[in-house]
Amino acid sequence: RKAIWLDADPGHDDAIALLIALHHPDLELLGVSTVAGNASGRDTFLNAVRLMAAYRAPTHIPLIRGADEPLVKQSKVDVGIHGEGGLGGVQGLPPLSSPLCQNWLHPTQPRTSSPSTSPEPALFLHTLSNLITDRLSNNKPPIHLAVTGPLTNAALFVKCYPHLLKGIAQIVIMGGAAGVRGNRAPLAEFNIMNDPEAASIVFDADIKVVMAGLNVTHQAIFTAELHDRLLSSSKRRPSQNQVIQSDPTPPTSNQTTVSELKKLLSSILTFFAKTYASEFGFTRGPPVHDMLAIVYIIDPTIFHRRVPSPGDLPCNHLFDSDPYAYKDHYHPFHRSPSPEREGEKEEVPITTHPEGKPTSS
Numbered sequence: 001r002k003a004i005w006l007d008a009d010p011g012h013d014d015a016i017a018l019l020i021a022l023h024h025p026d027l028e029l030l031g032v033s034t035v036a037g038n039a040s041g042r043d044t045f046l047n048a049v050r051l052m053a054a055y056r057a058p059t060h061i062p063l064i065r066g067a068d069e070p071l072v073k074q075s076k077v078d079v080g081i082h083g084e085g086g087l088g089g090v091q092g093l094p095p096l097s098s099p100l101c102q103n104w105l106h107p108t109q110p111r112t113s114s115p116s117t118s119p120e121p122a123l124f125l126h127t128l129s130n131l132i133t134d135r136l137s138n139n140k141p142p143i144h145l146a147v148t149g150p151l152t153n154a155a156l157f158v159k160c161y162p163h164l165l166k167g168i169a170q171i172v173i174m175g176g177a178a179g180v181r182g183n184r185a186p187l188a189e190f191n192i193m194n195d196p197e198a199a200s201i202v203f204d205a206d207i208k209v210v211m212a213g214l215n216v217t218h219q220a221i222f223t224a225e226l227h228d229r230l231l232s233s234s235k236r237r238p239s240q241n242q243v244i245q246s247d248p249t250p251p252t253s254n255q256t257t258v259s260e261l262k263k264l265l266s267s268i269l270t271f272f273a274k275t276y277a278s279e280f281g282f283t284r285g286p287p288v289h290d291m292l293a294i295v296y297i298i299d300p301t302i303f304h305r306r307v308p309s310p311g312d313l314p315c316n317h318l319f320d321s322d323p324y325a326y327k328d329h330y331h332p333f334h335r336s337p338s339p340e341r342e343g344e345k346e347e348v349p350i351t352t353h354p355e356g357k358p359t360s361s
């Protein structure tokens with residue numbers, strides 16, 4: 001099994017990435033860290049706590065609240081896509097007061113402060129560096145670092161522990177957009193735009209970085225047909241009553257049944273479909289961006305590589321401070337800002353999807 005650490009900002013599609021990272025048989029999830037992005041650092045952490053509980057994550061897996069703010073910019077949350085708190089419309093998550101959540105709210109290891117009230121990037125750096133050092137000294141294979149939010153935590157690690165990068169096989173991120181327009185600005189994808197300095201540090205690091213950008217993730221649409229398949233009772237295993245972890249005993253209150261899990265996933269994907277339709281005009285369903293970073297780690301042969309063509313934008317344009325500077329590259333999708341929005345250079349949602357209708361509000 002491949003050893004993986006997930007850094008995420010849940011977030012509807014992060015929630016699905018976490019589920020796969022936890023339960024795919026080819027992966028061993030070593031730890032999870034959270035970062036501000038889709039919602040505040042506090043909210044993404046608490047969302048992760050509830051998801052870990054709902055997914056019945058083994059309690060030894062650490063969950064750490066990392067950076068609350070990007071390295072230079074101010075954090076910008078995405079209520080339009082992920083709702084208030086980052087997991088809008090999601091039903092079936094255990095309350096924070098439930099014993100299941102307490103494991104990650106009050107873990108047994110000593111803490112300097114309560115994780116629900118303050119970020120702990122130092123604990124993240126300490127835990128991940130110890131873990132990698134330990135694996136290196138025991139000749140264990142390098143870990144895979146998946147990042148499905150802004151790259152703040154990953155950049156801190158890269159800067160603080162360059163000598164430990166040999167213990168990381170690759171950093172696989174969901175972020176960016178190669179050869180297609182961005183989503184939260186014509187030239188910027190949300191995760192990169194949230195912390196561009198961190199992205200720059202990670203891309204420049206002496207390590208293999210794999211980018212699942214919008215050009216890839218917009219091909220992974222969770223259609224209504226897939227939603228029906230998720231909900232319909234199937235004769236294929238796992239059966240409706242089978243518990244998430246392979247446990248032969250009947251479900252107890254401490255276990256999530258597959259039907260409960262289906263309801264939870266259905267509410268995640270229903271909300272995501274609604275906001276992707278209203279914000280970006282996606283009519284076939286939402287792209288499940290973040291899970292692709294995990295899928296790549298499981299089996300990279302699923303993806304095809306292609307050599308960039310002359311019409312593609314160079315990637316460094318993604319970091320340009322003026323999202324309109326290269327507007328001519330975007331014909332026919334580009335839409336000039338209306339006069340009242342002239343002053344706004346960022347946060348203009350325009351779909352990259354061929355079926356989407358460009359919108360500006």
Ligand code: BDR
Nearest residue numbers: 011013014148190191289
């Ligand atoms: C990325 O931004 C967030 O909305 C998603 O969680 C994903 O990581 C897509 O641009």
Ligand code: CA
Nearest residue numbers: 011014148149
């Ligand atoms: Ca994300």
